[in-house]
Amino acid sequence: ADHTLVISSWAPPTHNINAKMWPKFVEMIEEATDGQVTAELKLGLAPPPAQMDLIMDGAADVSIIFHGYQAGRFVTTKLIELPGFPGNAEAASVAYWRAFDAHLSNANEHRGVKVVALHTHGPAQLHTADPMENLDDIAGLKLRIPGGVGGDVGSALGATGIQVPAPKVYETLASKAADGVVMPVDSRKGFKLTEVAPHLYEMPGGFYRGSFAFIMNEDAFAGLPEDLRTVLDEEVFGEPLSREIGKIWDAGDLESLEVTKETEGNTITIASEADQEKFAGIAADVIETVLNEIEATGVDAEAAYEMVMSEMSSY
Amino acid sequence: MTVALIGFALVLILVLLRMPIVFAMGLVGTLGYAYERGGSIFDTRGLNASLSMVGRQITDTAQDYGLSVVPLFILMGLFVNKGGMARELYAVSNAFLGHFRGGIAMATVAACGGFSAICGSSLATAATMSKVAMPQMRRYGYSDELSTASIAAGGTLGILIPPSVILVIYGLLTETSIGKLFMAGIIPGAMGILFYLFAVRWTVFRNPDSGPAGERSSWMERLVALRSVWAVLLLFFLVIGGLYGVLDVHPLNLTFSPTEAAGMGAMGAFLIALSRGGLTLASTFEVLKETAFTASALFAVLIGAQIFSNFVNLAGLPEALIGLVTAYDVPNFVVILMILGIYIVLGCVFESLSMLLLTVPIFFPLITQLGYDPIWFGIVVVVVTEISLITPPVGLNVFILKGVVGDVSTGTIFRGVTPFWVVDIIRLALIVTIPWLVLVLPDQMGALGH
Amino acid sequence: MKPVILLARRASLLPVVLASVALFTLMIMTFADVLLRSALNAPIEQATELTRIFMVIIVFGVMPVMTARGDHISVDLTDGIFYRLRLNNVRDGLVYIVCGVMMFWPVQRVWVLAERWRSYGDVTEYLAFPQFYVGWFIAAFTALTAIVMLVIGLLHLFAPRFLERTQ
Numbered sequence A: 001a002d003h004t005l006v007i008s009s010w011a012p013p014t015h016n017i018n019a020k021m022w023p024k025f026v027e028m029i030e031e032a033t034d035g036q037v038t039a040e041l042k043l044g045l046a047p048p049p050a051q052m053d054l055i056m057d058g059a060a061d062v063s064i065i066f067h068g069y070q071a072g073r074f075v076t077t078k079l080i081e082l083p084g085f086p087g088n089a090e091a092a093s094v095a096y097w098r099a100f101d102a103h104l105s106n107a108n109e110h111r112g113v114k115v116v117a118l119h120t121h122g123p124a125q126l127h128t129a130d131p132m133e134n135l136d137d138i139a140g141l142k143l144r145i146p147g148g149v150g151g152d153v154g155s156a157l158g159a160t161g162i163q164v165p166a167p168k169v170y171e172t173l174a175s176k177a178a179d180g181v182v183m184p185v186d187s188r189k190g191f192k193l194t195e196v197a198p199h200l201y202e203m204p205g206g207f208y209r210g211s212f213a214f215i216m217n218e219d220a221f222a223g224l225p226e227d228l229r230t231v232l233d234e235e236v237f238g239e240p241l242s243r244e245i246g247k248i249w250d251a252g253d254l255e256s257l258e259v260t261k262e263t264e265g266n267t268i269t270i271a272s273e274a275d276q277e278k279f280a281g282i283a284a285d286v287i288e289t290v291l292n293e294i295e296a297t298g299v300d301a302e303a304a305y306e307m308v309m310s311e312m313s314s315y
Numbered sequence B: 001m002t003v004a005l006i007g008f009a010l011v012l013i014l015v016l017l018r019m020p021i022v023f024a025m026g027l028v029g030t031l032g033y034a035y036e037r038g039g040s041i042f043d044t045r046g047l048n049a050s051l052s053m054v055g056r057q058i059t060d061t062a063q064d065y066g067l068s069v070v071p072l073f074i075l076m077g078l079f080v081n082k083g084g085m086a087r088e089l090y091a092v093s094n095a096f097l098g099h100f101r102g103g104i105a106m107a108t109v110a111a112c113g114g115f116s117a118i119c120g121s122s123l124a125t126a127a128t129m130s131k132v133a134m135p136q137m138r139r140y141g142y143s144d145e146l147s148t149a150s151i152a153a154g155g156t157l158g159i160l161i162p163p164s165v166i167l168v169i170y171g172l173l174t175e176t177s178i179g180k181l182f183m184a185g186i187i188p189g190a191m192g193i194l195f196y197l198f199a200v201r202w203t204v205f206r207n208p209d210s211g212p213a214g215e216r217s218s219w220m221e222r223l224v225a226l227r228s229v230w231a232v233l234l235l236f237f238l239v240i241g242g243l244y245g246v247l248d249v250h251p252l253n254l255t256f257s258p259t260e261a262a263g264m265g266a267m268g269a270f271l272i273a274l275s276r277g278g279l280t281l282a283s284t285f286e287v288l289k290e291t292a293f294t295a296s297a298l299f300a301v302l303i304g305a306q307i308f309s310n311f312v313n314l315a316g317l318p319e320a321l322i323g324l325v326t327a328y329d330v331p332n333f334v335v336i337l338m339i340l341g342i343y344i345v346l347g348c349v350f351e352s353l354s355m356l357l358l359t360v361p362i363f364f365p366l367i368t369q370l371g372y373d374p375i376w377f378g379i380v381v382v383v384v385t386e387i388s389l390i391t392p393p394v395g396l397n398v399f400i401l402k403g404v405v406g407d408v409s410t411g412t413i414f415r416g417v418t419p420f421w422v423v424d425i426i427r428l429a430l431i432v433t434i435p436w437l438v439l440v441l442p443d444q445m446g447a448l449g450h
Numbered sequence C: 001m002k003p004v005i006l007l008a009r010r011a012s013l014l015p016v017v018l019a020s021v022a023l024f025t026l027m028i029m030t031f032a033d034v035l036l037r038s039a040l041n042a043p044i045e046q047a048t049e050l051t052r053i054f055m056v057i058i059v060f061g062v063m064p065v066m067t068a069r070g071d072h073i074s075v076d077l078t079d080g081i082f083y084r085l086r087l088n089n090v091r092d093g094l095v096y097i098v099c100g101v102m103m104f105w106p107v108q109r110v111w112v113l114a115e116r117w118r119s120y121g122d123v124t125e126y127l128a129f130p131q132f133y134v135g136w137f138i139a140a141f142t143a144l145t146a147i148v149m150l151v152i153g154l155l156h157l158f159a160p161r162f163l164e165r166t167q
């Protein structure tokens, strides 16, 4: 290849991000450019919150960021994290990109880097050491929840937040420092939750979703010949890549669900109709607060929300 | 690969010119990274990229939550010192072992092992025990060789028997579980005590005058001595028990992450030292200050190591090494033997931490690629590091002892310590050939259930 | 020269006290967090963030003084040769000056990063504590460390007798 991009990534090597998503990224750019552009993966160059600085200054060319790791910087990305959207990660990722294109990008929160994909994992669900029957059981639990919307929902449900990075979740649960964790179903396999949090409590639409972006150094992109830039922008970056990554998240969810069903002692409880309604009420407050926050950045929050809702409903 | 090797050679040269390790690794890492990104060390874009990486390493390493165990474990060790617990441990082991030939040296080894269980540093273990044990052995006419060697060697146990600062750093560099590493250190650590006891016996067998028998303690005296070590046992139980969920019983429900275990241990040691009147405001400040200095130096060196490791990673050295091994079809055990050989040679001249920082980024990817267990490799690295502490010409524990005792030559200590590192090599061989010794406890831990 | 050294020592006490207080607080907070969590099911939610901030204060607060004490981890394998050739002061002087000078770049970069964090409004999760303060603190104390290295380097070269007294 004439151009080799350096990818900086941070999850464990076996995590879907590194085992499937980056290989997919490489496959797509190679295919679109007839092998003229490729990329190599480097792990552990810096912790997650450092990635955007690294890309901005060209310490690597491409990276993945989780918006929730940088409190204060990203507000509009909370939109896709809201609970209650119908549909899987693929639908959400596509809708997310379209809403970004139409509305969210106006806030210019990713200034300094080129956004090449936006995606979310599947709806996050509750995984606990002890079985959950009702929504009310959550109050008083010590839960590992990431920041952002997840945190807001957690406190609205009366849970106590425990801050630990995702790779430490297993230890935290094993040592009972936390009673449970709210994460996508996908992580049951990757983080071995089937061992330490055998009980899965599912809320249709999820308690939150996690917002990710693939970002690229602007100079690295500008340094490519024009024909390659065009083909990458048309065939890979944006909606096509977002959709493919969404699919990988979904496949992970399904795989983990299978593992859960096969693992002895694991249970799956789906929230009752009454609890779903109750949660919708709680979620409505969170949604309103978040939409107000987004509105304050000068973005038409209501329109963006409606757009995601209708895109996902009809996906 | 060539670039990375040149970088490695440059670090060695700078380090030998006595440039502090953080600057040697930081400088070479920065320039190397710039070279990899920009094609030249003078390329503006490459330097800009590299400095961004360096800047983030500086700001992120100090904010790494997992690393907060480092100052807390150091703090615990220093408070333990003030609490006089080393003296009590020594009194107990002496009451049980002192009347054997070489018994006081054996008691020293045992007390070092006990002290290691609450102290995370080998240097601190050696420094503390030398103040307690040295006068006693002199009084009973022990040879300088045996008395200093038993302390220097016994001190090395500090980084293998948990808690251990070196294991924490290995865990952070390689993203392996600190809890499991601690668990894995227990059996090799216990083997270390036994083997050192054997080394003492061997020394007095060769030269009976080197370690005459002391007085036999009555059972009454032994019981009295035993009663005083409750504090050490309590601390060990609190730290290690909490880490493994042993204290997870109603209504206590005490389970800790490594950071919390360190915090609880430090607080426990503080309260014990306080209750024994060993602490004033001034001496508390002194302990806090020393901890901060040590932590600061450790963090600095970690930052340097990570900058260098990023350069090596970007330059593709780990992949190149793996490629070499596969291309020449080198059997796995030969690779391990070569790595161990490199460690033992480096260990002769390098200080423990620098050796770990220099080598782990290079060897770790290779080892895991070959299918070896990261926990097992961590213990192997720590055992070779322990050996490096007492091998000539640079053996840090030997120098510490020379510093504390004063009137003994380093040559004498190195002579005395020879049987100890010989048994260390045997122990290393056992751990390498029977990984079960290392892995049985951490594997058990996964099955603890929860 | 003497009053200058005396003054520097007095001034250096402040960050060391600050770091010691941060360390002591870190210990108490970790202890309290565990007890509150186990006994009352009420962990301190801000503990993680505070731990990070305390660590920055501990590590960087004492770094200039730690450097002045010569506590940086280094290998003294070749000391014998340099002492015999009476080149030790020249060597240490040059090494310290080179290190001090090259620290200019990371200091500047950390400053740039901190300003960037400020422009993006980065804060900590629970306390909403602005990240750029942390960046400023690190930049300032790294800069002080660089100055200390330069001064020590110059003393090694031109007035080594002052160093013997401070050790």
Ligand code: NA
Binding pocket: B115, B116, B117, B118, B119, B120, B121, B157, B158, B159, B160, B161, B162, B163, B164
């Ligand atoms: Na220890």
Ligand code: NA
Binding pocket: B347, B348, B349, B350, B387, B388, B389, B390, B391, B392, B393, B394, B395, B396
């Ligand atoms: Na050595």
